[in-house]
Amino acid sequence: MRLTVIGTGYLGAVHAACMAEIGHDVLGVDVDAAKIADLSAGRPPFYEPGFEDLLARSLASGRLRFTTDLREAAAHGEVHFICVGTPQQAGSQAADLRYVDAVVDGLAPHLSAPCLVVGKSTVPVGTTVRLTSRIARLAPPGVRAEVAWNPEFLREGFAVDDTLRPDRIVTGVTSTEADETLRRVYAPMLAADTPYIRTDPNTAELVKVAANSFLATKISFINAMAEVCDAAEADVVTLADALGHDTRIGRQFLNAGLGFGGGCLPKDIRAFAARAQELGAGPAVAFLDQVDEINQRQRSRTVLLARRMLGGDLTDARVTVLGATFKPNSDDVRDSPALAVAAELHRQGAQVRVHDPEGAAKASLAHPELWCGEDLLTACQGAELVLHLTEWSHYREVDPDKLARVVRTPRLIDGRNALPHDEWRAAGWTVKALGRPAPS
Numbered sequence: 001m002r003l004t005v006i007g008t009g010y011l012g013a014v015h016a017a018c019m020a021e022i023g024h025d026v027l028g029v030d031v032d033a034a035k036i037a038d039l040s041a042g043r044p045p046f047y048e049p050g051f052e053d054l055l056a057r058s059l060a061s062g063r064l065r066f067t068t069d070l071r072e073a074a075a076h077g078e079v080h081f082i083c084v085g086t087p088q089q090a091g092s093q094a095a096d097l098r099y100v101d102a103v104v105d106g107l108a109p110h111l112s113a114p115c116l117v118v119g120k121s122t123v124p125v126g127t128t129v130r131l132t133s134r135i136a137r138l139a140p141p142g143v144r145a146e147v148a149w150n151p152e153f154l155r156e157g158f159a160v161d162d163t164l165r166p167d168r169i170v171t172g173v174t175s176t177e178a179d180e181t182l183r184r185v186y187a188p189m190l191a192a193d194t195p196y197i198r199t200d201p202n203t204a205e206l207v208k209v210a211a212n213s214f215l216a217t218k219i220s221f222i223n224a225m226a227e228v229c230d231a232a233e234a235d236v237v238t239l240a241d242a243l244g245h246d247t248r249i250g251r252q253f254l255n256a257g258l259g260f261g262g263g264c265l266p267k268d269i270r271a272f273a274a275r276a277q278e279l280g281a282g283p284a285v286a287f288l289d290q291v292d293e294i295n296q297r298q299r300s301r302t303v304l305l306a307r308r309m310l311g312g313d314l315t316d317a318r319v320t321v322l323g324a325t326f327k328p329n330s331d332d333v334r335d336s337p338a339l340a341v342a343a344e345l346h347r348q349g350a351q352v353r354v355h356d357p358e359g360a361a362k363a364s365l366a367h368p369e370l371w372c373g374e375d376l377l378t379a380c381q382g383a384e385l386v387l388h389l390t391e392w393s394h395y396r397e398v399d400p401d402k403l404a405r406v407v408r409t410p411r412l413i414d415g416r417n418a419l420p421h422d423e424w425r426a427a428g429w430t431v432k433a434l435g436r437p438a439p440s
């Protein structure tokens with residue numbers, strides 16, 4: 001099938017390459033000419049495991065091309081996927097839909113044949129309905145473009161695998177033709193028995209924000225328990241393990257620590273709450289404000305713990321932050337909890353060095369005031385406190401004996417509760433973590 005994928009960021013670039021991998025003829029479109037040049041040359045504009053090889057394969061097959069020209073896209077696609085960003089509006093909790101609208105406004109006048117426009121971006125409920133009338137207004141007379149929503153659930157760090165082998169496919173459609181078209185797009189996944197949920201567009205849009213709200217709530221729940229554990233001198237990791245054995249609860253997403261960030265969860269729960277408010281259903285999701293607040297509080301709790309460990313004053317303290325990205329196996333630093341803590345420590349007077357195996361360049365761009373690098377020993381040289389804030393597997397492999405010889409004082413905050421504390425303590429480190437009592 002001839003597909004276009006409009007918006008080639010973390011979601012769209014991977015979607016485009018995966019669609020080419022399963023045999024479609026794909027044109028990727030973006031307004032960012034530098035990104036299009038990189039993708040066309042096989043240079044991934046971001047780090048995502050497996051993506052570089054997939055991109056190379058798809059380009060070599062001749063089934064994947066890129067352009068900045070929406071006119072070319074209009075002529076190419078039987079199906080147009082919208083994958084542009086939907087960030088938080090400045091000065092509001094709501095989603096900023098200007099990029100989605102710009103795609104529709106740019107594409108519709110150039111359409112010359114019936115097609116299906118399929119949104120994958122995360123949007124407020126009601127967007128499909130709104131865009132349907134917008135396209136009908138802008139498309140040339142007699143050209144019918146149907147709009148459907150097909151939310152994306154991929155996780156950065158696993159994006160290629162999640163796209164090729166999704167847990168489920170959800171489509172919000174208003175006609176049998178649209179349903180059949182999407183079943184043809186995803187035929188290899190359906191042949192592999194991937195659950196396929198066909199529903200109306202409003203429900204499809206809501207599935208995505210409901211899923212993210214649930215995940216965010218689970219993380220904030222365990223972080224709330226960590227706060228109580230701190231007050232009661234109890235151990236949140238043991239508590240989470242014990243809870244997780246209950247199959248109705250499950251252990252996943254019960255890792256207490258610095259909380260969630262990134263380009264999706266924080267802005268998605270805020271946009272959901274704002275949209276529910278508009279619909280008169282605000283009280284139903286008022287708990288999401290608490291989820292957000294608990295999440296933000298873990299950042300200030302971590303800064304406070306750092307200050308306490310350094311004797312109450314951060315001025316000129318040499319501090320090393322391990323991790324800049326919002327999660328491991330990605331170079332994405334959008335709303336990264338690790339960087340937020342690093343920036344706050346710096347603001348309070350500390351001399352901060354940030355280490356990240358993949359995200360140092362993007363971290364430097366976002367926070368030019370911070371030293372960011374990829375060499376761990378240089379980053380830790382002379383540190384009086386090391387904070388482990390992004391759960392890269394590299395950090396679990398660090399030899400605490402060796403690192404103790406590089407730092408000035410072997411003090412560690414494990415903001416992800418992921419390092420082997422006993423081994424670090426045996427190597428002479430003072431180790432603290434949120435929700436963990438001091439060892440007796």
Ligand code: NAD
Pocket residue numbers: 006007008009010011012029030031032035083084085086099102103120121122123152153154155156263264
């Ligand atoms: P991103 O910022 O990495 O990519 C967005 C891309 O859209 C950019 O390359 C930008 O240049 C491009 N763009 C903006 N306006 C455009 C236009 N008018 N025409 C063509 N291209 C345009 O964002 P992302 O992380 O890929 O997220 C995109 C959407 O997918 C968001 O709604 C997000 O919530 C959702 N989503 C993201 C993920 C994820 O893990 N990143 C997962 C699921 C859903």
